[in-house]
Amino acid sequence: MAWPPPDSRMAPLLAVEDLLVEFHTRSGTVRALDGVSFDLRHGEMMALVGESGSGKSVTAYAILGILDTAARISGRVVFDGRELLSAGEKAMGAVRGSKLAIIFQNPRTALNPIRPIGKQIADVLARHGNVTAAQAQRLGVEMLAKVRIPDPKRRAAAYPFELSGGMCQRVMIAMALACEPALLIADEPTTGLDITTQAAIMGLIAELVASRNMAMLLITHDLALAAQYCNRIAVMHAGHLVELAPTRLLFATPRHPYTANLIAAAPGEGAGLDRLSAIPGTIPDLRRGDLPACRYSERCERVTPDCRTGPLLRLDTADGRRVACRHPL
Amino acid sequence: MPVLRRLLIALPSVMGVIVVTFLLTRALPGDPAIYFAGPAATQQAIAEIRHAMGFDRSLPAQFVDYVRHLSRGDLGTSLTTGQPVLSELAARLPASAELTLTALVLSVGIALPLGIVAALRPGSPVDHVCRIITTAGVSLPTFFTGLLLVYLFYYLAGVAPAPLGRLDTFSTPPPHYSGFYLVDSLIAGDFVTFRAALGQLLLPSATMAIFSLAPLARITRASMLAALGSEFIRTARASGLGRRRVVCVYALRNALLPVITTLGMVFSFMLGANVLVEKVFAWPGLGSYAVDALIASDYAPVQGFVLAMALLYVMLNLMIDLIYCLLDPRVRLDA
Ligand SMILES: Nc1ncnc2c1ncn2[C@@H]1O[C@H](COP(=O)(O)OP(=O)(O)OP(=O)(O)O)[C@@H](O)[C@H]1O
Ligand SMILES: [Mg+2]
Numbered sequence: 012m013a014w015p016p017p018d019s020r021m022a023p024l025l026a027v028e029d030l031l032v033e034f035h036t037r038s039g040t041v042r043a044l045d046g047v048s049f050d051l052r053h054g055e056m057m058a059l060v061g062e063s064g065s066g067k068s069v070t071a072y073a074i075l076g077i078l079d080t081a082a083r084i085s086g087r088v089v090f091d092g093r094e095l096l097s098a099g100e101k102a103m104g105a106v107r108g109s110k111l112a113i114i115f116q117n118p119r120t121a122l123n124p125i126r127p128i129g130k131q132i133a134d135v136l137a138r139h140g141n142v143t144a145a146q147a148q149r150l151g152v153e154m155l156a157k158v159r160i161p162d163p164k165r166r167a168a169a170y171p172f173e174l175s176g177g178m179c180q181r182v183m184i185a186m187a188l189a190c191e192p193a194l195l196i197a198d199e200p201t202t203g204l205d206i207t208t209q210a211a212i213m214g215l216i217a218e219l220v221a222s223r224n225m226a227m228l229l230i231t232h233d234l235a236l237a238a239q240y241c242n243r244i245a246v247m248h249a250g251h252l253v254e255l256a257p258t259r260l261l262f263a264t265p266r267h268p269y270t271a272n273l274i275a276a277a278p279g280e281g282a283g284l285d286r287l288s289a290i291p292g293t294i295p296d297l298r299r300g301d302l303p304a305c306r307y308s309e310r311c312e313r314v315t316p317d318c319r320t321g322p323l324l325r326l327d328t329a330d331g332r333r334v335a336c337r338h339p340l
Numbered sequence: 341m342p343v344l345r346r347l348l349i350a351l352p353s354v355m356g357v358i359v360v361t362f363l364l365t366r367a368l369p370g371d372p373a374i375y376f377a378g379p380a381a382t383q384q385a386i387a388e389i390r391h392a393m394g395f396d397r398s399l400p401a402q403f404v405d406y407v408r409h410l411s412r413g414d415l416g417t418s419l420t421t422g423q424p425v426l427s428e429l430a431a432r433l434p435a436s437a438e439l440t441l442t443a444l445v446l447s448v449g450i451a452l453p454l455g456i457v458a459a460l461r462p463g464s465p466v467d468h469v470c471r472i473i474t475t476a477g478v479s480l481p482t483f484f485t486g487l488l489l490v491y492l493f494y495y496l497a498g499v500a501p502a503p504l505g506r507l508d509t510f511s512t513p514p515p516h517y518s519g520f521y522l523v524d525s526l527i528a529g530d531f532v533t534f535r536a537a538l539g540q541l542l543l544p545s546a547t548m549a550i551f552s553l554a555p556l557a558r559i560t561r562a563s564m565l566a567a568l569g570s571e572f573i574r575t576a577r578a579s580g581l582g583r584r585r586v587v588c589v590y591a592l593r594n595a596l597l598p599v600i601t602t603l604g605m606v607f608s609f610m611l612g613a614n615v616l617v618e619k620v621f622a623w624p625g626l627g628s629y630a631v632d633a634l635i636a637s638d639y640a641p642v643q644g645f646v647l648a649m650a651l652l653y654v655m656l657n658l659m660i661d662l663i664y665c666l667l668d669p670r671v672r673l674d675a
Contacts, residue, residue: 105580
């Protein structure tokens, strides 16, 4: 496959530039994201991987504008030609759920427990489409059929507690795709589901996304899953985007020591979930006042004094890769 | 059907109440025979009265008698007034019900908006007001609040009428339809009486409302905060739903569930608080009737009152359960 693909000269669907997110909390300022930049083209599937607490969800929520009010955000998020961070709540409300949709992990708690699922999908359709309540309800049932929920007409009246976790996630997918978004963010869509359901759900998402020519940002812990579905992978660590590369290149020649360790720690396909713990050390506390310039430096075997004192160097290479390291492999 | 079963389940506790009130009234200090014979009565006269009342028979015999009368809907006769207890309770029920319901409407009408706004804007002035009210409300006993309000608004400010029952001496009660003076005077188109009745009602119902405001506002704020922070609200926001829909449909309906439970609890507390508040405001309701009977060692009204309260309590809980089932699909009445 030629890289970059021929349409890459077109304006990207999503451009995140120098995204910085801080939470001012009682126990100090959490520097959750720092200098995160990436693009996503129309119809592209890209993955955001990293261990727990690396800032994957915060990135997604910042793009959608659904972070809580304690968050201070700066940078730029350009989606479909519009800057979102400076867009008002009203304008964002029109984009969310229609052009830009998200699926969360834990589908059971992500759905309103006391509202029939059909109504919840219809709410989204009624919000964004020019449809009557009755039409929205009928379209909602159609969406349930599209995510292959058996007997959708009857199921539309069901409540989340009456459905299995996998079924609830199908409902979430139906809700997210109801208004034909251009970009779907899937935040660990299969976490909390059993293995066979995981594969079915992931397959369904990929199929629907591909058939509608949508772009997808897949957020996951699971490097193998990312490799299976995405043509590019961005690796995050402690609020930094440490490496971004086409999947094949990332696996063949990882350049950031963290990426290399992630790949080495993953014993091939279908690996256990705990393998990320094989990397020495833990993510630094993001509330620390003395965070080093490279937040991986305290876990890194290639560290030199200037890694800590910085500044962090971000190298872009001709093959469409980016690595944030002074001493890349 | 499930409703009927719930009622059957409550039957044993109602039986228990019957036994306990019977025993309790018999254990009360004071001998009704002596009380009614008067201070000048001879030993002989007292014994005769006791025999006439049936109090010289054994407790089990008295109990069987009591239950037999109960099953015929006969709650006995008050010794002080000479009237059947049932008709007296029925006559006084509207007074208590009007007071309690007004208080409930008042406190729900204030506590819910207050709690909701406090949750929507944590740390705002409304939130601080909410905190002060919930703290003050629980630390003030009702009779004290009642006396304080009377002192402030009747004695000092002179804006409230004298705390002497449902109507001042210049007004006549409206024609009887529901027994609620506010409703009946409106039906009769008598706005003068309506204003007079409302004026009398304000202080006692405010007293009860202040008492019940605190738990309601507190739980509303807490459950609304919890609902707003939950994952399905995040989903609703991520779907672009408008703020009003998110707050009123998604958050509020979920937040109301614990509020309903608390409402049931508060209402049953109010049944108890009634007794004191009615006494302070000379309210001719069930509570003051029971207190008067208790002081006179008049068994039948006390028993009738406690039984009526127990039944009311059972009905109330059933109603709360029903409302809860309507709101929460996860709860089944027959479960
Ligand atoms: N509302 C918030 N207030 C304060 N800190 C927050 C908030 N949300 C996230 N954080 C912090 O931001 C950092 C990144 O969190 P994030 O949820 O993005 O991690 P993640 O990569 O999605 O991890 P996981 O795989 O566990 O979902 C964490 O240190 C977290 O504690
Ligand atoms: Mg996350």
